[in-house]
């Protein structure tokens with residue numbers, strides 16, 4: 001994000017609750033508030049259907065087509081769409097039929113992660129605006145192309161990191177920016193749970209169900225025999241999440257929600273140094289991603305978060321010999337065989353500042369003031385503050401997208417923001433899989449340090465006939 005964009009966020013995030021950055025006008029003129037938008041859903045599983053229903057509920061939107069390669073999900077989504085007011089959407093199993101339709105303005109992408117990039121780029125080329133689920137891709141090189149496509153074809157692209165549209169997340173970030181908890185040098189984020197010992201189970205490979213087009217589900221990913229856990233659809237969140245070809249485990253599935261807020265609060269595009277430790281130590285299932293992981297990120301903060309903090313300090317925060325430039329250590333932890341947690345919360349973020357600690361999750365935030373006496377006898381104390389989240393940031397997120405489709409401004413989770421948040425998580429997985437310490441050039445988005453294996457993990461070759469040409 002540019003410095004100008006960051007300033008825009010600061011100006012608008014608190015007041016309007018919606019941070020709109022100046023965007024380039026896309027093809028045609030802004031769409032009137034009363035003009036009906038026509039949307040289509042590609043990937044009608046759990047989250048895609050939820051996204052679609054919020055489009056139907058909260059905007060002047062019709063859903064004209066739904067695509068899935070798994071007939072039961074397609075039929076279920078059609079029924080739900082019609083119950084919510086859609087007028088007999090077209091049912092298709094090849095998403096290209098949706099992109100061919102000239103009357104469709106918006107494509108919602110709710111497929112597994114490995115399909116996001118190809119569909120999003122093709123949708124941009126077809127002149128559609130896109131709501132794409134997080135994480136935006138499985139390899140970093142795809143994300144760069146997604147940003148390029150959105151800009152080249154002047155499309156509005158919102159990423160499904162809906163916490164940015166949560167009022168309490170916005171207020172928490174504003175509070176951090178205002179300096180209320182002081183300088184931040186440590187942030188912890190986590191997902192803890194206990195699935196020991198079976199985890200997601202270990203079904204054998206088998207033939208695919210007759211009502212699933214497995215080859216189309218695999219798409220650009222390598223050809224593999226069908227395995228129910230790779231496909232993953234069932235009465236829980238789909239388990240494709242735990243296979244490297246289609247996703248990145250909890251690090252990308254949940255980590256992206258958490259590290260998205262960290263990037264935002266630290267006003268950074270991501271870390272400079274990335275390391276990760278862990279393994280699949282305990283769960284007896286066929287997942288490929290680790291059951292235990294700790295990723296550590298060193299953020300180089302080019303300027304202190306808030307100038308006011310420096311000025312308020314004795315000596316004005318002048319440089320001290322042997323002191324590192326401003327920075328922050330951020331950790332992401334995932335445990336799956338022990339659920340004991342801080343604040344009794346299975347997931348969350350805590351920002352540790354010199355004056356206080358801010359805990360935030362989807363239920364709201366809480367500030368815990370520092371009361372410790374410093375070496376000069378001063379007491380660090382900040383006002384306790386807390387806020388409870390209103391129930392549904394997701395609806396706000398969809399509304400923000402629809403508003404931007406009409407005004408041609410960039411949405412609150414514009415594709416570049418989503419790309420940067422996804423990149424943090426993908427880099428952690430690269431560090432974990434290569435067992436290397438990575439040094440990352442945020443400007444060029446290239447590895448400064450990292451060996452051959454790490455470099456190879458930044459991209460992959462799509463299986464024909466799929467390609468990612470912007």
Ligand SMILES: NC(=O)c1ccc[n+]([C@@H]2O[C@H](COP(=O)([O-])OP(=O)(O)OC[C@H]3O[C@@H](n4cnc5c(N)ncnc54)[C@H](O)[C@@H]3O)[C@@H](O)[C@H]2O)c1
Nearest residue numbers: 043045046047068069070073110111113133134160217238
């Ligand atoms: N924003 C959030 O909070 C949130 C929450 C959950 C999931 N998600 C994201 O949503 C996405 C979907 O996750 P899910 O749990 O709903 O998965 P899911 O398995 O329930 O749904 C995915 C659907 O996509 C379909 N699909 C696969 N390939 C397709 C293709 N080529 N064309 C059309 N349909 C295709 C599958 O058959 C399936 O029905 C993931 O990227 C996930 O990370 C986001």
